[in-house]
Amino acid sequence: MIYFDDSDGQIVLAYSSEQSGPSWLDDKLESVGEATLSHTFTVRKEDLVGRVSQDEFDYFDEDVRRFVIGTVDDEYRTIRKRVLGLKHDLLIAGSIGIGQRTFIAERNISIFRRIDEIVDEQIVVGGPRMGAIPEDEFARLLHDFPTSTEITHYARTRITRVLREYLDTMSDAESRLAVYMERRARSGPATPEEGHGRIPVASELELEKFTYVRDRLAEMLNDAESYLEADWQAAVGDLFLLIFPQYVAVLHNVHVKERYSNESRSTDRYIDLMLVGANGCVDIIEIKKPFERGLVSKRQYRDNYIPVRELSGSIMQTEKYLFYLSKSGMDGENAITMKHVADLPVGLEVKIANPKAIILSGRDNNLSTQEKFDFEFTRRLYSNVVDIISYDDLLRRLDNVIAALTKRVGAESGPESDDQIGMSA
Known part of the structure; x- marks a missing residue:
């Protein structure tokens, strides 16, 4: 378990383990000089602070090890870059409460290291600084960060997309396209002998074409x-x-x-x-x-x-x-x-x-x-x-085209004549 506390202008990380105790951590600090906690925090022997009385911290325990990982001022906490393995020190507004889930996602994924991999500037969360990630947006990022189930689904989706090139599995939109192409290949111009009530092939195929495009785009957006x-x-x-x-x-x-x-x-x-x-x-x-x-x-x-x-x-x-x-x-x-x-x-x-x-x-x-x-x-x-x-604008344009084609197909098909109804009966 990992806890955090702001104390005397410092950020203190407290670590405890009910299963294995702190012996492995003590050994690692003694032999190597540093250790990594939950694949996220790298602490050194010189970061270790002495024990404190139970009155000072509610979570005091003989098996707790405490490390100074940064500093605190009136606006921001500053966490040292080498603790999190970042290119710059991390700034988090003092108004934001921090805990283990602020830094670590499922499967011990370091959230800020993932962010740092795709940016080349200092990460600032909340507070008045220009370019800071707004507090509500950061909360949404934590809420929406991929779970282990989503990561598994993502992997399966990528595999399926590759295999789809070689196997017969198709999505609904792709199946609809296959039907459209087959009908287009065998369709021909309407002749007078085919009857007044026949739906013109061109309009019907156009409707199927745009319906496919719309459904395919919607499928991709659902799994963007x-x-x-x-x-x-x-x-x-x-x-x-x-x-x-x-x-x-x-x-x-x-x-x-x-x-x-x-x-x-x-x-x-x-x-x-x-x-x-x-x-x-x-x-x-x-x-x-x-x-x-x-x-x-x-x-x-x-x-x-x-x-x-x-x-x-x-x-x-x-x-x-x-x-x-x-x-x-x-x-x-x-x-x-x-x-x-x-x-x-x-x-x-x-x-x-x-x-x-x-x-x-x-x-x-x-x-x-x-x-x-x-x-x-x-x-x-x-x-x-x-x-x-925008992608939604593109969907709306497609919806309008589909609505117009649907109306045209309905108007061109028309009601069956009395003679046709009598013959079909």
């Missing part, structure tokens, strides 16, 4: 964390060909040279996804993982919800790509065409003519009315160059 960003780019990039019929091909990892800064040298740039229209004109698409807070900040800046850093970075990145494309000229067009000729319809050549960009990022189903309002300002600010679409 088990997909890598590359998975979203591969899957959603292909779905865009179905959603936006003006595009006939998706090109992956498109090489563009940037010569603007120095004419004698060039820098290689790679666009993850490029959409090619039926006339060869190209646009680019930037697809990010659907993080819940992937659009606007949780905190306000001067009464405004501003774009989160990832979205701002994506906008800047896509604008630069558009700039590099426009500067590449005919040489760039020819280079892209030759490199990706196998992915283009026969005879189609790439054309760069005032390309635009689409950014697919984040969820808006959890935003407040004010947050959605401010996000719309961001969208309109860049609308002349970039169209920013």
Whole structure:
């Protein structure tokens, strides 16, 4: 068991074990000079403090070992970086109560070490510091941190996704697509002899196509964390060909040279996804993982919800790509065409003519009315160059298309005539 206490300007970690006692810890400190507790806290012999009377701590016991792991001031606790194995000292606001679950997830996973692996700056939780993780957001992070069951489910999902390429197991959406493709292959134009009440094949197949796209996207969003960003780019990039019929091909990892800064040298740039229209004109698409807070900040800046850093970075990145494309000229067009000729319809050549960009990022189903309002300002600010679409917005667009097609199919099928009813009877 691990406890914490703020005492005389210091953070004290108290460790006890009912099963094995402290003998192993004493031996390790004596022989090596340091020991790691619960795969998270590395304490040293010099951190050890003397025993205290039972009156000072309710959890006093002969088997308790106490270590100083940091300091406390009026605003923050500072935990030494080497205790947690971080790149910087950890700051936690004094207003936040800390316990073992603040630092350790199931299976003895160090929470802050996981965070430290994906950031290059000091981790600050709560308090007034700029860039600090808000206290309520940190509480939500702890609550939502993957359990052992979720980790097992994630592993199984990843395995299933790999095996699906080689086995016959399919999701409902994929099964529906198989039926759609089969019907499309055997369908033909309606003839007058087929009867007035026959549903036109084209409308029905369009309905099935968009229903598949919508269901497939919803399936992925329900299990979003088990997909890598590359998975979203591969899957959603292909779905865009179905959603936006003006595009006939998706090109992956498109090489563009940037010569603007120095004419004698060039820098290689790679666009993850490029959409090619039926006339060869190209646009680019930037697809990010659907993080819940992937659009606007949780905190306000001067009464405004501003774009989160990832979205701002994506906008800047896509604008630069558009700039590099426009500067590449005919040489760039020819280079892209030759490199990706196998992915283009026969005879189609790439054309760069005032390309635009689409950014697919984040969820808006959890935003407040004010947050959605401010996000719309961001969208309109860049609308002349970039169209920013949330995953929920994409789902709503698909729902509207499906509703319109369903209505059209119902209207085109019409009621059966009296003669047809009599003949069928």
